Amino acid sequence: MSTICFAQDIDIKPKNVSDTILNSKRTLRFSDPFNEERIMQKLFPGKLYHLPDKNTFVSWTCKTCKPAPFPDVNGVEGDQMFPYTNGVATRLLANIDYSDSKENKFKIIAFNHSVHDEDGLQTGRFSGGLLGLAKFAKNGKIWEMKSFQPAVAAFGAFAQCPTPKIVEIGEDQFAFTLSHINGGAGGPYEGYLYLVAGFDGKYQIIMEVPAYHLTNVASINWSGSYKVVDDTTKKHFRDIIIKTNGTFNKEAKAEDEFEATLPQEIAEMAKTKTKFDFEIERRFSFKGKFYKMVDKPTVKFSNVK
Numbered sequence: 001m002s003t004i005c006f007a008q009d010i011d012i013k014p015k016n017v018s019d020t021i022l023n024s025k026r027t028l029r030f031s032d033p034f035n036e037e038r039i040m041q042k043l044f045p046g047k048l049y050h051l052p053d054k055n056t057f058v059s060w061t062c063k064t065c066k067p068a069p070f071p072d073v074n075g076v077e078g079d080q081m082f083p084y085t086n087g088v089a090t091r092l093l094a095n096i097d098y099s100d101s102k103e104n105k106f107k108i109i110a111f112n113h114s115v116h117d118e119d120g121l122q123t124g125r126f127s128g129g130l131l132g133l134a135k136f137a138k139n140g141k142i143w144e145m146k147s148f149q150p151a152v153a154a155f156g157a158f159a160q161c162p163t164p165k166i167v168e169i170g171e172d173q174f175a176f177t178l179s180h181i182n183g184g185a186g187g188p189y190e191g192y193l194y195l196v197a198g199f200d201g202k203y204q205i206i207m208e209v210p211a212y213h214l215t216n217v218a219s220i221n222w223s224g225s226y227k228v229v230d231d232t233t234k235k236h237f238r239d240i241i242i243k244t245n246g247t248f249n250k251e252a253k254a255e256d257e258f259e260a261t262l263p264q265e266i267a268e269m270a271k272t273k274t275k276f277d278f279e280i281e282r283r284f285s286f287k288g289k290f291y292k293m294v295d296k297p298t299v300k301f302s303n304v305k
Contacts, residue, residue, distance in 0.1 A: 014061040014087030072154035076126035087116025114159035128154030129161030170236030207291035218255035222246025237286035
C-alpha cells in the first residue's frame with residue numbers, strides 16, 4: 001500500500017497597505033525580548049509567508065504610494081522605483097548589535113526588498129536587493145526606534161543584498177560596509193566595496209571602492225580588506241585603508257572563457273612575468289560628501305617567476 005502526497009500550492013498575494021509605511025518619522029516602541037520578525041511586520045504590515053528553505057518574507061503593495069528612484073549599483077537596469085508597482089517582498093537581512101563609548105546599546109535591523117513574485121522567488125542577475133534600515137536604542141527594558149529609512153540603495157545579484165557589516169569610522173560614528181559581487185554567466189565576477197553611513201539626515205553611499213574582489217577567472221584573482229585609520233586628530237570620517245591581495249598565473253589563461261581587466265598597478269608586471277602574488281594598498285579620505293582615493297596606490301610583489 002502506497003501513499004502519494006501532493007504539495008499544496010500557496011497563493012502568494014501582496015496585502016495593500018497605507019502610504020504611511022514610507023514615513024521616516026514613524027514611532028515604534030516595545031519591550032524585550034527583541035523579535036525581528038515582529039518588528040518587520042510592524043514596519044511593513046503585509047502578509048507574512050513562511051516557505052521552505054527559510055524563505056520568510058512579508059508581501060505587500062501600496063496603491064497610494066508614489067514610487068521614488070533609488071540607485072542600483074549594478075548600473076545595468078537603471079534606478080529601482082520603490083515601492084514596486086507589482087508589489088514588494090520584504091525579508092530580514094541582518095540584526096546588528098553595537099554599543100557606543102558610553103555603553104548605550106543599539107540595534108540596526110536591515111531589510112531586503114525585492115519585486116513581488118507569486119512563487120516567492122528572487123530573480124534577475126543584475127537586479128540588486130534594495131536595502132532598508134531601522135535603528136533602535138535601548139532605554140531600560142524598552143527599545144525605541146530612532147531612525148527609519150525604508151530604502152537606501154540596491155546591492156548584489158538576483159535581488160539579494162549582501163549582509164551589511166558594521167564599522168566605526170569615527171568617534172561613536174558607525175557605518176556599514178557592503179561587499180557587492182556580480183558578473184555575467186561564465187565571466188569574471190567583479191567586486192566593489194561600498195560604505196553606507198548617515199549623512200545629511202539620511203543613510204546613503206559615501207564610498208565606492210572598485211577592484212575589491214575578482215573571482216571566476218583561472219589566471220588571476222584577488223580579494224580585498226579594509227581598515228579604518230586610528231587617527232585621533234579626525235573625530236569623524238577617518239581615513240580608510242584598502243588592501244587587495246591576489247595572484248597572477250599567465251599559464252592558466254587558456255582556461256579563461258573571458259579575459260579580466262588587470263589592475264593598472266600590476267599590468268606591466270603581467271607583461272613580462274609568468275606568475276606572481278601581489279598586494280595593492282589604497283587610501284581613501286573623506287572629501288566634502290564622499291570618500292575619494294588620495295595619494296598613489298602602492299604595490300608589493302612576491303613569488304615572482
